[in-house]
Amino acid sequence: MNIQQLAKEQEQYVIETRHWLHAHPEVGEHEVETTRFIVSQLEEMGIAVQTFEGITGCVGTIQGGQPGKTVMLRADIDALPIQENPGKSYCSQNPGVMHACGHDCHTAMLLGAARVLQAHREELKGTVKLIFQMAEEIGRKSEEYVKRGALEGVDAIFGMHVWSSVEIGTANFESGPRMACSDRFIIQVRGKAAHGSAPHQGHDAILAAAAAVMALQSIPSRQNNPLDSLVVTVGMMNGGTKENILCDHVELVGTVRAFDRAFRNSMPQRIREVVENVVRGYGCTAECDYYFGPSPLINDHQELVDLAQDAAKKELGEGCLRPLPKMTGAEDFSVYMEHIPGVYGYIGFHDPAKGPACNHHHPDFDVDESILCHGTGIYVQFAVDYLEKNS
Secondary structure, eight states: OOHHHHHHHTHHHHHHHHHHHHHSOOBTTOOHHHHHHHHHHHHHTTOEEEEOTTSOOEEEEEEOSEEEEEEEEEEEOOBBSOOOOSOOTTOOSSTTOBOOSSHHHHHHHHHHHHHHHHHTGGGOEEEEEEEEESOTTTSSTTHHHHHTTTTTTOOEEEEEEEEEEEETTOEEOOSEEEEOOOEEEEEEEEOBOEETTOGGGSBOHHHHHHHHHHHHTHIIIIISOTTSOEEEEEEEEEEOSOTTEEOSEEEEEEEEEESOHHHHHHHHHHHHHHHHHHHHTTTOEEEEEEEOOSOOEEEOOHHHHHHHHHHHHHHHOTTOBOOOOOBSSOOTHHHHHTTSOEEEEEEEEEOGGGOOOOOTTOTTOOOOGGGHHHHHHHHHHHHHHHHHHTO
16 A cells, blocks of 8 residues: 555545635534534545534544454544634635634545545554544543543544644654643632721732732742743632722632643642632632643653654655654643553644744634645554554
């Protein structure tokens, strides 16, 4: 099977598919037409499709001609609540919604891979599952598929992202931490109201909350190992009713980004202890709620990293691999990796000759579509190589 050639033959289909998806974006958990389109494409290929009650997205299954392991390939399908700047012939037709991150590319590349794999299913030494996942931009929504049994019988999972800072013709599949967790905390600071002319008669929740915001930075600066990245951000501070009244209630809302799994799991207790002790000194109390989002994405299965790197080399050339620093953004592919071995990486589309590529989540975001058939090839190559190696 000449996978590179077979992927190239899908180029027109993949580009046209991407254009349809780009023109018809839907935000997370509402990808109804997107799911319907994907299902119709898979069924037209003769691929069995599974949908799930209560959620969008689907899973296609390609049964190989020989028995073996099961590998899953993942694409995310949701768009963002962004108004796209006009100019493209395939510009979004849904006001205020745009594929500004590349999920349309991932979906199109995986559909192209589905065509190749289905056409050559008799050569496969096992089963390939294709998961088209809703709502990656929201958080842990990938967990909905786990709850519904989508990973049952799956031995490994592979995913990748088109990436604007990685040079075109290159890719990154690297061991170790790749993206951080994305957790959320809400703190209620409660004091006692009083008139601003007589502050001694109350307990100022705003003053206590301000002190808590500052004290929270002692966690990354004094409790965390400085060699391990940790970000604690308070992005919202809500409270107060009038300029001359001591506030009796302030709400703080923030996020935690970390790579160390154990330290991340200790954050609810650390935040609670810091905040409660600080506000007590101002005569106030605090309640702290912590919500775990996507866990850190860590490529800690070296054998899968090796397979992904080999797949990229076969598709893009021997010297295609590039380093990419870990990022404190999040990716809920990590949820799958809590249950089965997986690997995640990036395929680049930055062309230095054309200047800087537009950042993800920008109204002008677009990709160099010459990379799409290569994404298809890497999907196919990884699946074939995984099944071959584990046959």
